[in-house]
Amino acid sequence: MRAVVQHGTGGPEVLKVEERPEPARREGEVLIRVEAISVPFYETQLRAGMLSGGESAIFGHEAAGVVVEADDPELIGKRVVSMSYVGGAYAEVVASGRYTLVPEHVSAESAVAAAVPASVALVLFRTADVGDGETVLVEAASGSIGGYLTRLAKDAGARVVATAGAGKSVKGADVVLDHDDPDWRTQVPDGIDVVFESIGGPRAAEVLPKIVPRGRVLAYGLLSGEFPVITVADLIPRGLTLIGFGGPDAYGKDAGAATGEALGLVGDGTLTPVIDRTYALDDVVEAHARVESREGVGKVLLVP
Numbered sequence: 001m002r003a004v005v006q007h008g009t010g011g012p013e014v015l016k017v018e019e020r021p022e023p024a025r026r027e028g029e030v031l032i033r034v035e036a037i038s039v040p041f042y043e044t045q046l047r048a049g050m051l052s053g054g055e056s057a058i059f060g061h062e063a064a065g066v067v068v069e070a071d072d073p074e075l076i077g078k079r080v081v082s083m084s085y086v087g088g089a090y091a092e093v094v095a096s097g098r099y100t101l102v103p104e105h106v107s108a109e110s111a112v113a114a115a116v117p118a119s120v121a122l123v124l125f126r127t128a129d130v131g132d133g134e135t136v137l138v139e140a141a142s143g144s145i146g147g148y149l150t151r152l153a154k155d156a157g158a159r160v161v162a163t164a165g166a167g168k169s170v171k172g173a174d175v176v177l178d179h180d181d182p183d184w185r186t187q188v189p190d191g192i193d194v195v196f197e198s199i200g201g202p203r204a205a206e207v208l209p210k211i212v213p214r215g216r217v218l219a220y221g222l223l224s225g226e227f228p229v230i231t232v233a234d235l236i237p238r239g240l241t242l243i244g245f246g247g248p249d250a251y252g253k254d255a256g257a258a259t260g261e262a263l264g265l266v267g268d269g270t271l272t273p274v275i276d277r278t279y280a281l282d283d284v285v286e287a288h289a290r291v292e293s294r295e296g297v298g299k300v301l302l303v304p
């Protein structure tokens, strides 16, 4: 089969399409003939060596396709989306023990575009317990998780202050700030109840004075390449709560358990995946360059 193999860390050109043996399925796993693969932003950081992650011969984590082998014969022919911690997704065939059935009328492209970000957004949103009339700050709302958080917050009756790259709009947001302006946090209005923090970096705490007493911060990303620097001294004076989201429990178990529900919300039209461009697997270098360029809005996908 054709698969994308990472040769060291660096620019998109370290990813090479090669012939590899098809993976062998172990008990409990399904073998998937892949129809669509997601290229999330964090994979460009992994490839570049900015994030540590599980190394594997074949790159990539999120793929959707049709089951061709399984313990349960009823699964054969069904479409699933697979989310792996250990790579292996940029390939024509994937063996996966962490997969979710896709509703019948949802395409592989929509499923793989939405599965991880929509389930993470659902769990983050519930953890934040956003109420009617509250104001939320959604960082990087031009991205997938931020876009779904914006939709969920609006549906709950909240006001949304969003950030996005220069010139980008955010559907449903009441205010959009340009997060490429290094001083964007000074423009955040007062009275924020909840911050969905995904940009991180040494200036993250500058937004805290905009949060109401007993407000909540949910930190889950490091788009700037660094964790948010927030200290207990930043939180105590106004009784703020900081919750970190990630790792095998929050991401692995909680978001994993919410994936079926998230795909159901895609199926019934509540959440709409936005797809920027779709590339052939052979054009993986261009696909990574597109994500890194930050010129588009929505998911970049690969099709084998």
Ligand SMILES: NC(=O)c1ccc[n+]([C@@H]2O[C@H](COP(=O)([O-])OP(=O)(O)OC[C@H]3O[C@@H](n4cnc5c(N)ncnc54)[C@H](OP(=O)(O)O)[C@@H]3O)[C@@H](O)[C@H]2O)c1
Residues within 6 Å of the ligand: 039, 040, 041, 042, 116, 117, 120, 140, 141, 142, 143, 144, 145, 146, 164, 165, 166, 168, 179, 198, 199, 220, 221, 222, 223, 224, 225, 245, 246, 247, 250, 251, 294, 295, 296, 298, 299
């Ligand atoms: N904790 C967890 O369990 C978990 C799970 C999944 C993902 N994540 C993290 O969640 C974050 C968002 O993921 P996603 O899937 O929504 O991303 P995505 O759909 O791939 O979109 C990328 C987003 O990142 C923004 N961005 C890129 N570089 C930036 C920078 N230097 N400063 C500010 N914004 C920047 C882009 O904004 P513009 O292009 O508009 O500038 C865009 O909104 C990532 O950090 C990812 O690693 C965490």
